[in-house]
Amino acid sequence: MFGTWTLGRKLYAVTAVFTVLLIASGALSLWTAGDLQARLIESGRRSRQILEANEKAAGVTVGAQQKVFDEEMASAEASFALTWWTIVAGIALSLGTGGVVAFMVRGISGTLQASVHELRSGAEQVVSASGQMSATAQSLSQGSTEQAASLEETSASMEEMSSMTRKNAENAQQAAVLVTDVARQMTESNAALTEMVLSMAAMKDSNSKVAKIIQTIDEIAFQTNILALNAAVEAARAGEAGMGFAVVADEVRNLAQRSAQAAKDTAGLIEESIARSQEGADRVEQVAAAISTIAGSVEQVNGIVQEVREASQQQTQGIDQVTQAIAQMERVTQTTAATAEESAAASEELNAQAETAAAIVDQLEALVGVADMAAAPPAQANDRGRVLAMQHKPSAKPVSLPRSAEEEIPLGDTGTYGKF
Amino acid sequence: MEAMSGRHGAGTPAQQGAAALAGKYLTFTLGTEEYGLPVLKVREIIKVMDITQVPQVPEHVRGVINLRGKVIPVIDLRLKFGLPSQEATNRTCIIVVDVAMVAATVMLGVVVDSVSEVLSVAASEIDQAPEFGGRVVTDYMLGLAKVKGTVKILLNLDRVLGADREFVAH
Structure with a gap:
């Protein structure tokens, strides 16, 4: 107590x-x-x-x-x-x-x-x-x-992202190579087309010359025909004495007419050929213009792909830095x-x-x-x-x-x- | 010609006329039609050349040309026949013919679309110019030659271009 x-x-x-x-x-x-x-x-x-x-x-x-x-x-x-x-x-x-x-x-x-x-x-x-x-x-x-x-999850995600970005960069690289190849091929095609345009122009020129020659032949045939007709007229006026001469004149005239017909046919063909080559030249010019446009586009695509590639590389670097930072954060967090x-x-x-x-x-x-x-x-x-x-x-x-x-x-x- | 006339001398008057017309004709085209000229009327055929225009002449007279130092008038047969005028092509020719005028026979140039050939026409192939009825004047035609399915009009150039009334009236 x-x-x-x-x-x-x-x-x-x-x-x-x-x-x-x-x-x-x-x-x-x-x-x-x-x-x-x-x-x-x-x-x-x-x-x-x-x-x-x-x-x-x-x-x-x-x-x-x-x-x-x-x-x-x-x-x-x-x-x-x-x-x-x-x-x-x-x-x-x-x-x-x-x-x-x-x-x-x-x-x-x-x-x-x-x-x-x-x-x-x-x-x-x-x-x-x-x-x-x-x-x-x-x-x-x-x-x-x-x-x-x-942080562990984030790190895993970052690694995944990093691999994706790396793959992206690789693809961009491949695309850049392909696009460069395409650009080169386009340039070559363009050069070939330019040559083709020149060839077509030369062909057109030749055709024009041939047409002129044909025209000359036609002219000669026409004159020959007139001469033959004159000879026939003279032979007719000569009466019986001109009979043989008339035959010769007729033959000459036939030859002249055949010559004229041949010249006419040839001229037709030549004109057709000129028209065709003109069409071809037009088509080729269109194609050349299209190829030029495509080449420009390809150039742009090339630039874009290059940018994508650089961006991907920078992204990869950034992701690496982030990964490092996350690792550091993980260490700090564990210490904490x-x-x-x-x-x-x-x-x-x-x-x-x-x-x-x-x-x-x-x-x-x-x-x-x-x-x-x-x-x-x-x-x-x-x-x-x-x-x-x-x-x-x-x-x-x-x-x-x-x-x-x-x-x-x-x-x-x-x-x-x-x-x- | 004489032989041919004699051979057909026993025929009808029409056949006699046709026989007189048989012979060689120089054919040419004007528009879509073919015409024939007696070959003896023809002096020569030349390519179309520069025509010197002469004032105060009818419309169908194109002017004059200098044929080897000789000046001859040139008639446009299209205009003479009332066909539309046409620019000269590389087929256009001038046929120099002898035409009997009032005083004498003169040389005239006739512009045609193209010259075809010297054609021998037999008497059987020649028909007289048909009557068209009314006051249709057909005396500028010697006749109609039926050759190879076509009809060629044989012209009487003395009537067409010579010193007949109609021509003078122009």
Whole structure:
């Protein structure tokens, strides 16, 4: 029962006991002194009676003896009065001493209570803060882990993209080669077509010359025909003498007509040929124009493909850089995750130490008795502290065994906790 | 010619006329038709050459040409026959003929589209110019020669171009 008493209460109790004992002893002394006095007075009275009886019997003068007797009796009474007063003074002194002691104990206890109260509030704050810190550290750890997973996925995606881009660049390269080839072939075709156009023009020219020659032949045939006709006319005018000549003239005329017919046919053919070659030249020019356009387009395509190729290469470089950055981020994230884990563990240890501190504070509170001791007994205050600690504790880890802070927490890294 | 006339002398008057017409003709084209001239009327055939235009002459007289130092008038037979005029082609020829005028026989150039041939026409192939009825004058035709499925008009140039009334009236 006395184990749960506060220090002040114990001091009060001791003081009270001593005071009561003192008062009791005083009272007993008083009573004993009173009794002694009464017995003494009774004895004196009986002595006087005996003395008076003797006096009567003896008739002796006892006046002197009686006088002495009365003086002795008065002295004894005075002595008793002194004793009584002395005892009363002792009781009063013990009462005063008890009051002084109580006053002093009260003062010391108040100071201690204030300190313990502050300690308690500090310990509670530390418990709360360490709980929050632990939660934060665990959250950070979880976040870091998730981030690491995301980064892993991103890295995989980036690698895929990188391979696609590389393939793209290769295809663009191939396309550029093909387009260049096409452009060269187009240029060659264009040159061939130009030559063909020249050939057609030359052919047309030749045809024109042949046409002119044919025209000349036709002209000659016509004139020959006229000559033959004139000869026939002359032969007719010559009558019988011109008969043979008429035959010759007729033959000449026939030849001229055949020549004219041949020239006419040839001219027709030549004209057809000229028309055909003109058509061909037109077609060839159209084709040449088309090829020129195509060549221009091919040139443009070539430029575009080159741009695509360069862009793909730059993209590849960019993706490589991004991949490196992601790798670095992964490392940093892993470090962060590890640090967060350590931090969480340290926070939990800190929490445990705060628990221990709170328990010690509880004991201190129990020892000195807090201001609200009447409302919350020490045992209940202790329980309340545990409950508070449990609320701030995110892990299901039970209250760790009381160990010294230096054992569990690397105070070198977290110097802030060293003061605790 | 004389033999041919004699051979057909016993025929009808028409046949006699046709027999007189048998002989050689120089044929030429004018428009789409073929015409024939007695070859003895023809002096020569020349290519069309520069024609010097002469004022104050009928429309069908194209002008004059210089034929080896001799100036002869040139008639456009298209215009004379009322056909539309036509630019000279490389087939256009001038036939120089003798035409009997009032005073004397003169040489004239006749512009035709083209000259065809010297054709011998037998009397059997010649018909008289038919009567078209009315007042149609057909005396510029000697007759019609039926050769190879076609009909050639044999012209009497003395009537067409010579000093007959109609010509003078122009």
